[in-house]
Amino acid sequence: MQLEYHQVDAFSDRPFAGNPAIVYRLDHWLDDALMQQIAGEHNLAETAFVVKQPEHWHIRWFTPTTEVPLCGHATLATAYVLFNLYAVPGEVIAFNSLSGPLRVTRVGQRLELDFPAQRIEPDNALLDEVAAALGVSVEAVFVGPELLAVVADEATVRECQPNLASVATLPGMGVIITAPGQQHDFVSRYFAPSIGIDEDPVTGAIHCSLIPYWSQRLAKLEMRAFQASARGGELHCRLVGDRVKIAGDAVLVAKATLLLGDI
Structure with missing residues (x-):
């Protein structure tokens, strides 16, 4: 099995700044343990996996050691990949996640996250x-x-x-x-x-x-x-x-293919 992935530096308008994230656009979900292994192999703060659903995109995020309920920079990176590399139409991408519905909107040259506010x-x-x-x-x-x-x-x-x-x-x-x-x-x-x-x-x-x-x-x-x-x-x-809007830039720094052999 071969899987295409992209690496994006989020919250930066230049390479090697901001926060790097790996993005996989999948046709269907992989086994949870395999996604965790892939995230561990990349060893970045977050690896995002996204699958198209009828009304939205379903997104999940993994650190090198665990799945997390919410991640901003990897969502920004995923929207950048979907808009710019997979030609998803429109100005808004709707995601579903462990933290509920999320949206990313093009605002000029930036992408703006729409996330739930968290009271402390x-x-x-x-x-x-x-x-x-x-x-x-x-x-x-x-x-x-x-x-x-x-x-x-x-x-x-x-x-x-x-x-x-x-x-x-x-x-x-x-x-x-x-x-x-x-x-x-x-x-x-x-x-x-x-x-x-x-x-x-x-x-x-x-x-x-x-x-x-x-x-x-x-x-x-x-x-x-x-x-x-x-x-x-x-x-x-x-x-x-009760929502926060978080806008930033993003830049593509790498794209490659993961080779998984007979998995």
Whole structure:
């Protein structure tokens, strides 16, 4: 069996920045264990698999070690591949996923994700433990699908050198560290070693929590965000009711064929 795949750098307008994702457009689902093996072989933060259904596309995302319920950059990458390489018509692609219905819309040169907002709750009982794992002073901790650690400034975010073994023991899928930005409304980084991602370069899904938090704190509905990893990436964010809109660029960097022999 041979499977075509594409590698896209999401939330970047140039190669070797943003967050790379592998995209497979399948005619039918593969065995779950095989998809996990393929994701492990690529060893990127996310590998996306997508299958056409009558009214939408069904999308699934795998880290090198597990399937996850939501992924932003790999959804952006998948929409880029469907629009530009498989000539899917129209301006909107509808996906179904473990997190329910998702949409990606062409907005000028960018693609805009339409994801569910995720509300978070304060839990400063974890403050000392999170601060110790991150190795920085933490002002507040919030709990959602990930832990959100708020720190004083962008320099603290950029200079953070977490103890990844300690981060992996914390509740949730990972830890977001965030602060007000100097040239952006807010900045962040994301560490998720418990699901096989020491640091994710640019993470659309964590902005489902970040956008409502910063919208309330800054009293703004539209914001520019930057994920300050080594690769880095810019996200254009909007809060619209109980949905978040996350727009970014994408660029194709590779296409190839996976050879699976007689599998």
